[in-house]
Amino acid sequence: MEQITIREIAKLCGVGVSTVSRAINDHPDINDATKQLVMETIRKYNYVPNNSARNLKRSDSNTIAVLIKGITNPFFADMIQVLEREVTGRKYSFVLQHVEEFEDEVDVALLLEKEKRLKGIVFLGGISNRTGEKLSLLGVPYVISTVEAGFGEETAMVAVDNEKESRRMVEYLLSCGHEKIALLAAKKDDASIGMLRHRGYRTALEKSGRDYDEELVMWTRDESLTYTMENGYALAKELLESGREFTCIYAISDSMAIGACKALFDAGKRVPEDYSVAGFDGLDLAKYYEPSITTVRQPRKEMAEATIRLLFDMIEQKPVRMRQLFEAQMVPGKSTRIRKKGK
Amino acid sequence: MEQITIREIAKLCGVGVSTVSRAINDHPDINDATKQLVMETIRKYNYVPNNSARNLKRSDSNTIAVLIKGITNPFFADMIQVLEREVTGRKYSFVLQHVEEFEDEVDVALLLEKEKRLKGIVFLGGISNRTGEKLSLLGVPYVISTVEAGFGEETAMVAVDNEKESRRMVEYLLSCGHEKIALLAAKKDDASIGMLRHRGYRTALEKSGRDYDEELVMWTRDESLTYTMENGYALAKELLESGREFTCIYAISDSMAIGACKALFDAGKRVPEDYSVAGFDGLDLAKYYEPSITTVRQPRKEMAEATIRLLFDMIEQKPVRMRQLFEAQMVPGKSTRIRKKGK
DNA sequence: TTGTATGCGTTATCAC
DNA sequence: GTGATAACGCATACAA
Numbered sequence: 001m002e003q004i005t006i007r008e009i010a011k012l013c014g015v016g017v018s019t020v021s022r023a024i025n026d027h028p029d030i031n032d033a034t035k036q037l038v039m040e041t042i043r044k045y046n047y048v049p050n051n052s053a054r055n056l057k058r059s060d061s062n063t064i065a066v067l068i069k070g071i072t073n074p075f076f077a078d079m080i081q082v083l084e085r086e087v088t089g090r091k092y093s094f095v096l097q098h099v100e101e102f103e104d105e106v107d108v109a110l111l112l113e114k115e116k117r118l119k120g121i122v123f124l125g126g127i128s129n130r131t132g133e134k135l136s137l138l139g140v141p142y143v144i145s146t147v148e149a150g151f152g153e154e155t156a157m158v159a160v161d162n163e164k165e166s167r168r169m170v171e172y173l174l175s176c177g178h179e180k181i182a183l184l185a186a187k188k189d190d191a192s193i194g195m196l197r198h199r200g201y202r203t204a205l206e207k208s209g210r211d212y213d214e215e216l217v218m219w220t221r222d223e224s225l226t227y228t229m230e231n232g233y234a235l236a237k238e239l240l241e242s243g244r245e246f247t248c249i250y251a252i253s254d255s256m257a258i259g260a261c262k263a264l265f266d267a268g269k270r271v272p273e274d275y276s277v278a279g280f281d282g283l284d285l286a287k288y289y290e291p292s293i294t295t296v297r298q299p300r301k302e303m304a305e306a307t308i309r310l311l312f313d314m315i316e317q318k319p320v321r322m323r324q325l326f327e328a329q330m331v332p333g334k335s336t337r338i339r340k341k342g343k
Numbered sequence: 344m345e346q347i348t349i350r351e352i353a354k355l356c357g358v359g360v361s362t363v364s365r366a367i368n369d370h371p372d373i374n375d376a377t378k379q380l381v382m383e384t385i386r387k388y389n390y391v392p393n394n395s396a397r398n399l400k401r402s403d404s405n406t407i408a409v410l411i412k413g414i415t416n417p418f419f420a421d422m423i424q425v426l427e428r429e430v431t432g433r434k435y436s437f438v439l440q441h442v443e444e445f446e447d448e449v450d451v452a453l454l455l456e457k458e459k460r461l462k463g464i465v466f467l468g469g470i471s472n473r474t475g476e477k478l479s480l481l482g483v484p485y486v487i488s489t490v491e492a493g494f495g496e497e498t499a500m501v502a503v504d505n506e507k508e509s510r511r512m513v514e515y516l517l518s519c520g521h522e523k524i525a526l527l528a529a530k531k532d533d534a535s536i537g538m539l540r541h542r543g544y545r546t547a548l549e550k551s552g553r554d555y556d557e558e559l560v561m562w563t564r565d566e567s568l569t570y571t572m573e574n575g576y577a578l579a580k581e582l583l584e585s586g587r588e589f590t591c592i593y594a595i596s597d598s599m600a601i602g603a604c605k606a607l608f609d610a611g612k613r614v615p616e617d618y619s620v621a622g623f624d625g626l627d628l629a630k631y632y633e634p635s636i637t638t639v640r641q642p643r644k645e646m647a648e649a650t651i652r653l654l655f656d657m658i659e660q661k662p663v664r665m666r667q668l669f670e671a672q673m674v675p676g677k678s679t680r681i682r683k684k685g686k
Numbered sequence: 687t688t689g690t691a692t693g694c695g696t697t698a699t700c701a702c
Numbered sequence: 703g704t705g706a707t708a709a710c711g712c713a714t715a716c717a718a
Contacts, residue, residue: 051458053711072420115394396695
């Protein structure tokens with residue numbers, strides 16, 4: 001496969017390479033007729049400029065990259081839509097970069113920054129305190145979205161207060177009369193939102209004078225993926241089979257909550273009559289599920305918009321508020337019930 | 344931000360650039376001590392090689408790209424996992440490329456091929472007859488996965504027979520005693536799997552001597568996204584409000600089926616007692632939903648594995664079967680019931 | 687308005 | 703083993 005280059009197009013048209021380049025890049029000072037000719041031969045020979053060469057030569061490129069760990073997570077789905085819309089709407093190119101589970105997102109960012117001459121970077125999920133240190137090596141503005149790790153004040157961040165919102169949920173469940181609330185938690189050594197949501201659970205119990213009972217906390221196994229229906233199912237099943245007493249299951253994600261419901265149904269239990277179930281995130285699915293899942297809705301679209309706004313403000317060197325915490329919304333569904341004293 | 348280059352690393356180490364290059368790329372003929380020194384300074388100065396320059400210079404790169412239109416589609420989620428595992432397991436690099444709704448996936452492929460010196464390409468979804476023509480411009484092997492458009496025999500393809508499987512579903516529903524089966528369909532001008540599933544629906548009815556009733560076909564509006572819960576909800580709601588008679592809703596995707604269930608619940612109906620609901624695809628969600636959704640399960644992981652196997656066989660110039668159709672599996676759930684004659 | 691020449695950062699081919 | 707140096711394909715400063 002002999003690659004056709006700009007030089008050959010130039011030869012074919014009987015012009016210089018710079019003229020072809022000008023045609024491609026919509027430069028102003030070029031004769032309209034020659035431009036037509038060039039564009040036509042390009043189409044005719046299906047010439048495609050080599051992006052590596054372009055990126056290498058260009059000093060800037062007006063592209064924003066969004067790095068996502070777990071691109072298949074439904075939580076990110078509509079955020080991606082919004083991010084893309086907002087970026088392209090500002091006449092910037094949009095690059096969506098998937099980061100594999102075992103990869104370091106900052107390393108990927110560093111690579112991509114050089115490769116594509118990025119103007120800005122968005123980290124969607126993923127980043128933890130550990131990887132955070134290398135962030136300072138980034139040469140362009142970046143915003144960490146949906147995760148509020150313990151970075152400094154100088155790190156741009158858009159998220160909800162996971163601990164607070166988790167606490168809010170547990171307080172709601174307590175107010176419904178549930179005393180024994182089981183938690184479907186992340187892995188025990190989680191250092192990100194899983195930890196924060198667990199902490200919120202614990203704080204809510206303790207602040208209200210209840211005991212925090214480690215027995216009712218179901219930690220995700222090391223080999224499992226945390227935020228999945230499958231995991232919710234497995235954890236709830238294990239909980240049921242342990243014989244421990246509880247009236248309510250609080251799962252740290254909606255997907256896990258749905259898995260938990262299935263485990264209850266399979267055991268012949270009803271939701272919410274026998275057990276209440278609550279989730280976190282406010283996915284569409286929580287609304288469409290039957291019974292609809294009681295959840296805490298993160299304002300995903302607003303957060304996505306704020307993320308891009310913040311990023312561009314940084315790019316344009318405007319004064320910004322670096323840490324933007326959004327308020328989540330308690331969404332009671334049909335999966336939880338109010339429990340009278342005694343029963 | 345002054346970018347640090349290979350030349351500066353060379354100067355810093357007091358060696359030539361080629362030595363640094365050799366260190367980076369694990370070349371055999373280099374002294375171990377100098378290699379250590381080079382690697383250390385690289386780490387120390389956080390040098391990251393510029394990928395554009397590498398891609399430009401390299402003649403081959405051992406990377407496979409997977410292009411996905413609608414990367415947030417849950418149908419693709421576990422397929423991506425498998426594709427990634429299979430590719431990296433073969434010591435190839437894996438590039439996941441998101442294609443925007445309005446973009447032409449073949450154009451993107453053409454660009455990427457030159458930019459990254461690809462060894463092979465996988466198209467996951469998306470490709471239609473229209474874009475298919477330009478496929479021949481691709482200089483490397485490619486496989487089209489999960490969509491069986493009407494390409495020629497020479498196009499590598501892995502998919503299920505959508506028309507046949509759709510027909511199978513409708514025949515199952517007919518065998519359950521449903522006579523008036525409404526269809527939640529794709530857009531009317533769909534030229535891909537949406538069209539095929541509709542055709543299977545129609546054929547099943549006609550082959551069994553029933554009338555095909557256009558009144559019972561709910562086409563997705565132009566402005567809506569087809570395969571979503573939201574769309575299923577809207578179409579089912581419209582159907583209900585039209586007052587048309589039916590006993591079963593067949594949605595061409597599981598997500599739409601779940602949306603349809605919600606519309607029925609909201610209208611005070613029960614599933615499956617009042618109306619049966621069926622979907623297509625066999626998502627995990629169909630299993631976890633309550634009631635579990637009757638569906639046709641596509642063997643996603645097997646298809647993903649076959650896709651990579653086929654691609655690598657092509658790369659290695661082995662003889663291959665270019666068109667691989669997989670058998671789907673009818674999965675009866677609790678969302679459909681058997682209807683006795685009369686009522 | 688157009689063409690020529692230079693360099694972007696890297697790898698690979700040579701000599702040494 | 704190692705170091706110059708020539709490409710890779712393109713954009714652009716500068717000359718024409």
